[in-house]
Amino acid sequence: MHNSLFELMNKQELILQIQQKKSFLCIGLDVDLTKIPKHLLTCEDPIFEFNKQIIDATHQLAVAYKPNTAFYEAYGIKGWQALGKTIDYINKNYPELFTIADAKRGDIGNTSAMYAKAFFEDLNFDAVTVAPYMGSDSVEPFLAFKNKTTILLALTSxxxxxxxxxxxxxxxxxxxxxxxxxxxxxxxxxxxFVVGATKADYFAEIRKIVPNHFLLVPGVGAQGGNLQDVCKFGLTKDCGLLINSSRGIIYAGNDENFAKAAKNEAFKLQQEMEQILNENN
Amino acid sequence: MHNSLFELMNKQELILQIQQKKSFLCIGLDVDLTKIPKHLLTCEDPIFEFNKQIIDATHQLAVAYKPNTAFYEAYGIKGWQALGKTIDYINKNYPELFTIADAKRGDIGNTSAMYAKAFFEDLNFDAVTVAPYMGSDSVEPFLAFKNKTTILLALTSxxxxxxxxxxxxxxxxxxxxxxxxxxxxxxxxxxxFVVGATKADYFAEIRKIVPNHFLLVPGVGAQGGNLQDVCKFGLTKDCGLLINSSRGIIYAGNDENFAKAAKNEAFKLQQEMEQILNENN
Known part of the structure; x- marks a missing residue:
């Protein structure tokens, strides 16, 4: 979703995707070289190759992709190259997808401005996750980008x-x-805002404060959160939820059919989401 | 200070350096290409060249160096390469120096473990700054590295x-x-712990809770904090303070004599620190 011409275009495009795909699935691209299929390790860039196949297999079932920067930094320069290639691949081939750098950054004003530049300009993500501990001037440099989204940690999983x-x-x-x-x-x-699926009891309280904002919800799957519980109080008229699953999808298989296994898991979640959207709309 | 053989070796080495250099100065390597001397921009790697000359000129006056990762990420792959070359240069040429990745990371447990791997293993820093918002399991993967230091944000500047x-x-x-x-x-x-120099009034209260831990203190100089005020309540028997200055030192000059100008500013702070240490020891 690069080259958004208008403010908040990316939110409108996101809502359109949710309606068309009947999905509010975000897939977390948390690539650990010890967990991906062995046959990929001989590729020139195993991390990118893994992501490319996952994205190609699942892009019709998901509306957003969320690489967590930790998994790329852990592999140094090669990791950062793979991150850059992954976001470029999405922006070029599937520009409708909403892209989130799960970076949880936050620093004093002039420094946060450099992080915003890194993720919004250099890498050209649509959104970045930000930690609130340092307060207003640590977050506002991200918010200054009017056609980008800042996802603030609120209640984590x-x-x-x-x-x-x-x-x-x-x-x-x-x-x-x-x-x-x-x-x-x-x-x-x-x-x-990031609100963990493992804290489903809190969604009613959270919706009193932010009735319409989108919530990015990690914690479904490996961490134990439940989709139905989250939707019960989390849904808004625009859906208002992005449900992230990382390990449950991307590591569903670990042989040459891993992308197909990932697609199957994504399909199960999409079907569950479609039913919820139909029931609520 | 790589290859530390024993737990907490790096803290003992840090205290030894403070005693020998009569300095508790940390220099922040926050390199902004719009602020460095123009003649460096034609180098193959202007960021690394700038850092190298700053470090060579100031290493006898400072005990620690602290690159803030935002300034490197903003330049993409080239930035990460420059960060890697900078830490390698310090570890090879000045292994006594204490090195801090000012990254302010923090994520769920398995993800924080990847960040710890990135900064402690891949880049081989002695310490990394970590944000507390996500709680225990977001910080403990860093603490699990027994010969490394985890610098937690407490009260920022x-x-x-x-x-x-x-x-x-x-x-x-x-x-x-x-x-x-x-x-x-x-x-x-x-x-x-990170405690900002702009909050000098709080140091007495903080020392009641953490009487002996080292505090990394940003905010002297450009942000307006005062060294004397911080030392009044912050000093411990081992010194217990690392005072960071970034812009005030590294951008003291912006022509071909920039490294000498940086050295002069570092010298002024070191002299002030020597006097404080002599008065208190």
Whole structure:
């Protein structure tokens, strides 16, 4: 979804894709060389080759792809090259797809501006995930890009997620303060929020604060979150959810038919999503 | 400081350097191609050439170097190559120096493990900065590296720093909860904490919670923090402080004598530090 000409074009295109594909699936491209099929290891660029085959096999079932930068940085220069090739491949061949750099960045203002440049300009992602701990000026340089989306961590899916996010502040839990405060920053309509599927009980409370924003929801599958539970309180009139699955799809098979196995898993989730969308629309 | 053979060797080596150099200066290598001397832009790798000359000119006055990854990622593959060459250059030529990847990473457990691999194994830094928002399992994969240091954001120097860090939780401000909780995680002696120099008033309170841990202190210089104020409550018997200066040193000059100008600025800070150490020891 590069070359978006108008502000928020990418959100409108995303909603259109959801309607057409009857899917709100995001596939996490978290490529670990110890887990991919052995026959790919002899390729010149095993990470890109793996991603390319996964994307080719699943692009009609998913609306978004989300490489997590950690898995690329762990392989140094070759990893960054594979990340660049992957986003270029999507932007060239499937420009309708919504692309998310799952980078969880955040730093003082002038430094966050460099991260925004890295992901929005150099790599040309549609969206990037950002951590809120450093506050307003650490997030606003991302929000300054009007045709891009900033996905702020709110309530994460991991075991330690509530260590701090669940702390009660003067008024309410920290994650609620994060949600409310973020709405006061510049261009708040460019925000999405990360809310883990493992915290499905919280979605009703979260929808009171952000009734319409899209939520990026990791944690379905390997981490134990349930799609039906999330949708019960998470859905909006525009769908408003991107459900991410990484390991459950990309490592469904580990032989030469891995892409087909991934497609089968993506299809199962898409079918479940189609049923939910039909029931709710 | 690569090839550390023993747990915490790097902390002992750091303290030895502070004693020998009478300095606790960390130099931030935040290289912006629009700010470096023009004559370097014709080099094959301007970023690395700039870093090399800064390091060669200042290594006797500083104990640590801290490239912020944002400035390298903004230049894509070339940026990552320059980052790799910079850390390799330090580890080969000045192995006594303490090296910090200012990356502010943090993700779910298996993903944080990949970041730890990237910075501790692939790039071979001594330390990495980590954001606390995602809690225990987002930080512990870094702490699992026993001969490496994990520098957790506590109270940052930027304008938005108190947006969330200053929120009162049930018991106390969030940054204090972060400090206290982190001490309960594995290998807490491998921790340092980021505390901004612009928040000098908070150092007495912070020292009640972490009396002996090293603090990495950005915000002296361009951001307005004051060295004397920080030292008043921040110093410990082992010094316990790393004062970072980035722009104030590396952009002191912008012609062919830029490295000498950087050395002069580093020397001024080192002299001030020597006086403080002599007065307090």
């Amino acid at each position: 991991n075991k330690g997620g509530l260590d701090f996010q669940g702390l009660k502040t003067d008024n309410q839990e920290l994650y609620k303060e994060v949600l409310k405060t973020a709405l006061t920053w510049q261009n708040p309509k460019n925000l999405m | 930027n304008k938005g720093g108190l947006d969330f860090q200053g929120l009162k939780t049930d018991n106390q401000e969030l940054y204090k909860e972060v400090l206290k909780t982190a001490l309960t995680w594995q290998n807490p002696k491998n921790l340092m």
